[in-house]
Amino acid sequence: MKKTLILIITLTLSALSLSAATPWLKRPLRFVPADSVATWGYDGHDLRTLAYQTDSTIAPPYLRLTRQEWQQRKQAFKQWEDGTHDRNCVGGSGTDLGAPQGLAAARWIDLARQLFLTQGHADYMDYAERAIFNAIMHTVNDSLEPRGTIDKLQAAQMLLCLPGMMYATSNEGDLYVNLYANSTTRIPHQEGSFTLDQITDMPRSGSVKFRFMHMPAQGIAMTMRVRVPDWTAQRPNTPYIYVGAEPTQATIYVNGHELSPLTIDSKGYVSITRTWRNLDEVYIDLPLQAQYIKPATTPDHNRMAPVYNQVAMQWGPLVYVAKGDGCYFSMQQVAQPANDVTAQGYPILQGTMYQHTDTPQDAAATGVKFMLKPYCEE
Template sequence: MKKVTSMLIGLGFTISSSVSYAQNSPKPIEAFSLNEVRLTRGAFLHAQQKDLDYILSLNADRLLAPYRKEAGLPVKAPAYGNWESSGLDGHIGGHYLSALALMYASTDDKRLKEKLDYCIAELALCQQQNKNGYVGGIPNGKIFWERIGKGDIDGSGFGLNNTWVPLYNIHKLFAGLRDAYLIGGNQKAKEVLIHLTDWFCNLIAPLNDTQIQQMLKTEHGGMNEVLADVYVITQQNKYLDVAERMSHQAILAPLVSHEDKLTGLHANTQIPKVIGFERIAELKNRQDWHSASEYFWQNVTQKRSVAFGGNSYREHFNATNDFKPMLESNQGPETCNSYNMLKLTKALFLHEPKSSYIDFYERTLYNHILSSQHPEHGGLVYFTPIRPQHYRVYSDAQKGFWCCVGSGIENHGKYAELIYAHDDRNIWVNLFMPSQLDWKERGIRFIQKTDFPNQESTVIQLSLKQTQKFKLFLRKPFWLNSEKLLVKVNNQSQYLTVDAQGYVSLEKTWKNGDKIQLALPMQTRLEQLPDGSNWYAFAHGPIILAAATDSLDLKGLVADDSRMGHEAMGKLYPINQAPVLVGSQNAVIASLKPLKNQPLAYKIENPNLFFTQKTSLILKPFYQLHDARYMMYWPLMNANEVSQHQEKLKAEEQADIILRQKTVDWISLGEQQPEADHAFDGKQTRVGGSIGNFWRSTTAWMSYKLNNPDLKSKAIEITILKDSKAHAFEVWLNDTLTQKVETSTENGKSQVFTIDLGENILMQKSIQIKIVATGENGSGAIQSIRLVK
């Protein structure tokens, strides 16, 4: 058994263990800790520095204000706004601890360590004030947790006892404390973490398994994972037992059976659960749980992810055979999803070092994570739409506090986490980044020199204190069209055969000054959407290429502090007016003209492009494309199909265009962000349905706030799904009973009720709508509430 300290170093982060899944499974390898690897140049180093500036610009006392408030201590500075003051108070504070620890390990910047130590001391003070081990920023947290401890659990969708994802929120603190200890080296963080964990374990101890699973229906982050990590830190089995109890069986069971039940589920709610399944599989020797995690990874990466590595639209998993809704939506893949998918990918790779894991990791790192930060002001992205000619929105460091800001400040501080990996004596080279590795225990230094992807090769220079023998594993990426790799060792060429794991190995007695050169020839190709439709993205090696079309009407490009500021709300260009690639794949690729002195930049020219606005467009790496509308996915067809294609898309969009034109505000009931954006509250409510067809019902009441900023609204439309029962409810607007509604029992998909706004309501910029059930069958399944002109 390895020492616990050794197991923790792997978190550099990833906790490794001597426990294997089966007797014949390969021995887990370890990632190097972040303080052993340094970026030396290039786009990732630039992004790291921008993130460092972002982190340092944040006011620790403002982030800590929710914790001091809930502990009954005077706040030292007012809390930040946006999500930090609208129900998810304190969640960024947890991410901030992780970000400080990660960036400190990556840079050794002492300012970060000072801030980290200060935050931990403040949290310890809050914990001491609470007297029971609890510390948190959740509004009215003491009352909330008291209800949970008594088994009073009303969980539906994202709300638990009418509190916005409280378990998700506190998970960020658990993870931040863990990272502060393991990565940041703060011993006090360990004490706070263990006291907090004891409090949580004691809180849920009286609950039976049914109550626990009811609680887990709401988004809860990776609580099972972090509890398992506390077990590794303490070696106390009780924490691992609680970690297993906190694993959501409704998600786990189908995955164990390799059943795909993911369509329509909130994507980022599920991914952290699976990270926890994999952690517990490692520690409890559960091959079935590991197989479940692997199946999930295969399903999401191969069937649900688009070319840049992201997945989901409107935060939910779409159907694997229909990506059309994602193509149409301005809410494309969420950055948090990729943040967590990379965590899962890393865990699976460290169990079995297969190049296919790193292929996905590399794709997502370059094209989603790197592109999610603005290279100048450092703002962070929530949604990355693939809708033709739409755009992304960036955060303002002092105004935007979305979930993707929290994960974002972590993302760009840990780029070096998986460039290299090792076992007791051998080294894996996974990514081609300019970097330096110092394995001090072995007296080995690697200096990787490259300008990849602008350069199609990399060079590794060895600096050794003494001659020693080990294997060097070099990854063969999927985009390299060869069964062998061309490798030069001290300028001597050799073609090496790729093994079953997708690596070539060099074993020799290495000496100081040895040099390894790896050829990485890349080609441009078209990648089709996973559903097989005729939409394609350009890729060159691992790099996704996209084209800017214009920079008009980029509404909210840098978001304000509004609740929905993270969404690109500017004009939606009709999809039938998007550029079309004309011809065969080979013809389109052959038509690309490289631009001089602009690496990875190409011009698409007629006759292989049909675009009414311009005669040509410029492709370049997506991670370099900012502040513009863009094309990432393109329809591909022959010249005779173009007119028919455009007319078909125009007809399909017409009804939607008319609906959008008359809409002032809109709530899709049962979906997490739309409901949170509109201040959902309620009692005795239920949710159901699937993406595009969600609903919420109540047997008591539920309420929302609608936005009428320009005072143009005239009515509210309520869409309710029909069923075999009659339903009745009252509609109250701004505390005034406005209309009574009764539904029929006729067969049909839905029924729309239009409620005219009274004179007083017409002049209100904020309209509260309250649905009060009056019949014995409740309100029925309400699908949407729309404020219309």
């Protein structure tokens, strides 16, 4: 009897251990439908307009998790894990500067949105943001890519997907804030629907403000989960490390009061639990600075090692790819924003790379100036 009891306890503890290690939610999340999200830009254009200008044949997406996708979540997760080395820093596949990237990015975004709904992890929204701001926008803006190609079609379709991935809700009534773009959204909730305004100039700046509107008189008790992007370098176990600049802490204010300490949970979100009322505001300041990016698999002793011939940098969600055949890039000297900006108002980065010498740290190495536009405008 004693042995049997010990065996039962052992099996129970093993089951609990396995359960704790499992990434799956008990119930899937739901995206707030794209039709409930109105996006807009300071230049008078929104994502939908740009999408239809790219390909007028696209259809509005419906990002709902099907029963089959839920049942096949383990296979989807294995496919995601197996593709880790295929995904590049601009959100496509293969070589960073290989074109076009639209179709590859669309496939990975579709898988990322499925896995997010089953796991609720910010990693998948990090990827979606990276792919949309870089690989997708590059394909949309590529004047050498003919209209009507599968890459243009898929890129346009993914632009229509972005509003439908911005917010998600859980059965418990939690609200997930995933992506940052100017928008007005009607959020469904079991205690009463409400309107959430998001005002931001991302990625020109890292300031984001949310305002709760049209709330029920009694308010709504819920948890607002705010994604802290991987490019803030404040989360462990992300695909890339950021070097060349000291990470600056993100800050969040609720009705003017700073959340301190700022606690980021294991899934990459800051949770704010309270009874939300009309005109409540949440202000987020996400640090934007130029940083070199390297794979997270880079050994610690090579973290600050120079990079030869080609390097990737990042400013918020924007990726910049610099090429310099016969040159190396010093991690001690990160590029900085120039006085000029691109047609989209994004920063142009300027810096110095160095011609190869026998010793890369040689102070006599010849410097070569460079200026970069973000990958989406290349």
